[in-house]
Amino acid sequence: MIIDKNSPVPQYFQLQTWLMEQIDQGVFKPGDRIPTEEELSGITGLARATIRQAVQNLVNMGHLERKRRLGTFVLSREQTRDQRPLIGILIPDIRSGYAPELARGAQDEAARSQYSLILCNTDDLAIKAAHHADRLIEHRVGGVIFVPTAAPDQQNIRILETFRQRGIPVVLADRPLADAECDLVTTDNFEGGRTAVRHLVSLGHTRVAVILSTLYSSERARLAGFHAALAEAGVTPSPELIVTTDDPFSEKKCEQQARALLKRYPGFSAVFAGHDRIAYQVMAAADDMGIRIPADISLVGYDDLNIPHSVSVPLTTMHQPIYEMGVESMKQVMRRVHGDTGEWVERVLTSRLVERSSVAELRPGRR
Amino acid sequence: MIIDKNSPVPQYFQLQTWLMEQIDQGVFKPGDRIPTEEELSGITGLARATIRQAVQNLVNMGHLERKRRLGTFVLSREQTRDQRPLIGILIPDIRSGYAPELARGAQDEAARSQYSLILCNTDDLAIKAAHHADRLIEHRVGGVIFVPTAAPDQQNIRILETFRQRGIPVVLADRPLADAECDLVTTDNFEGGRTAVRHLVSLGHTRVAVILSTLYSSERARLAGFHAALAEAGVTPSPELIVTTDDPFSEKKCEQQARALLKRYPGFSAVFAGHDRIAYQVMAAADDMGIRIPADISLVGYDDLNIPHSVSVPLTTMHQPIYEMGVESMKQVMRRVHGDTGEWVERVLTSRLVERSSVAELRPGRR
């Protein structure tokens, strides 16, 4: 029996549910005609008005289509005016760093499957991320790509949870989050930092300075790579050559730190900058102080920002596959949207050193 | 009489229309209770089932809300479970030029009203824009900010029309479109070009070269400003100093053109570049050819890209209020979404000259 007259569930709703089941199970396939209202009335024992109420709801939901004189038909997933999912992307600031590249990669991949991308700037603030999250939920996004904010992991996890509670899959991009139960697409910041500093070491630099912010786990990993590379070479870095801050990047603060560091010259022969914008500040400060790059000091950056090549010295830097990170994040979130419930995936993309002109071999005789 | 029994228009539909009119005219205000189904039955002479059909439709559309025992209520625009509108933004490429700044301005303004922004990259291709347009329509965006593609105006107009047919308001950003019937937020490219070249003229430069692409109306307007400023000074520019292309910007092509132009030195003393990326190519080429900026040649750009200031020569350039353009575009499209049906608005933001170090006064004696 399809309909239980004694159930507290309204009979039109029972019928509606039954019809959906038939469609989901493929009994009524897309394009099929379902029984006429008269027939359904006979099958279920309900009045035609009740049948209509059930069918109307499914029509409203986009699962069925009525055609006068012909009957009522099952719509295929494509015909369903049920829109394709929206995907939200939460990034710090579309204007800065790798964000444009990441967003573009994600958008291109989304477009390939005719998905659309909602852009949210968090400014690395958990509170802004939370507001955007509410909005994304309201818009019923199918999934989210989330670059964790600079806030403590716990706050980022909370944002993650708001999505999780609603069954919205989230893929973390770029920065991992401790204890986060979700997919992650990132780059090998530890390996990258090690590669960069190994390069310096291989050219004879042992007194290597580093300058970066410890606010972000990605930069902390690069710092760890820095230590690892020096340790391999049997070098213990002197503390005064490790310049860190736990504030977000600011040109002014960074310039001050760069100047302070450069005053110690010639106490070191190379600088590893946590990212390119820091590197360019170091470059500008060195220029100003009459220190030549790479003759006096070698400099390695991180990110490989696309800068017009009229800079005074083309920067040797670690190139991150940011565009690809956007693509992979989107691919992964789309897999989840399509119902993939497999193990959490951790995808680590490898960065590579791009040698330009800001690094020189250390002249023998100096150390 | 509310209902015309002889009309071919179904009576439930007549009632539905009437109810909407009452709401729109403020007879039933948001939060008000409309007459009970019984009362409406009395007023219209229709059966309760018919009343329900009309009311149900309005409930489905999000205009009314039923509460058991209390009645049926008019929802305010905000309560409407109808999500807050999405706004689409169609820009060439989020990675390049002013796009990030524009997108950020738009997104910030959207966030203030809790709107969300769907990002679409057109790569200046009409076909991509059209695909994105379909997607945006599918997602029922409330409005669109559209930076016209580099394709002929007619093709852009066609995209505009697809939105218009569905009552989706469009605001053009940055580039105007001939005969386009919609709002426009742009900057004064003609004035900007004139200001830049006037600046050169005021420092004694009369033999001024220009290099830009005529593919975009914005750059064409800057070229017109270039001519205007020279005309004011009674100077007729020599044709070989006007270097144009009608291809989109490419580093390679631009570098070739810059080199070709610079070979004519000292046939001119200043260059006006159509935008900063061109300017930086000129700067690099000059560097390479041993021509000093600004000692030998003065250089003015356009856009004021936020470049780390380790470039060899800080660029004097026209700063465009791009962020503000994003904000204003969003404000305007939101006004339209909220039902503003006033005259088409044309908002022109003014750019300003930012003097840095790439322009020098022409030494007297030379011309």
Add this chain to the structure above:
DNA sequence: TTTGTCTAATTGTATAGACAAATATACAAA
């Protein structure tokens, strides 16, 4: 070939009436 007409099938619109379920409100009881 094209055009018009008829027919039967199916959804669309509409009525009249009945009982169910939820709930604001008032009032009673603890």
Add this chain to the structure above:
DNA sequence: TTTGTATATTTGTCTATACAATTAGACAAA
């Protein structure tokens, strides 16, 4: 004060019935 209970009101669900509108397809006419 809090808690329970009754009541009236309104929407929610459902039946049974009738006729209208639309249209695929068959068939006829031009």
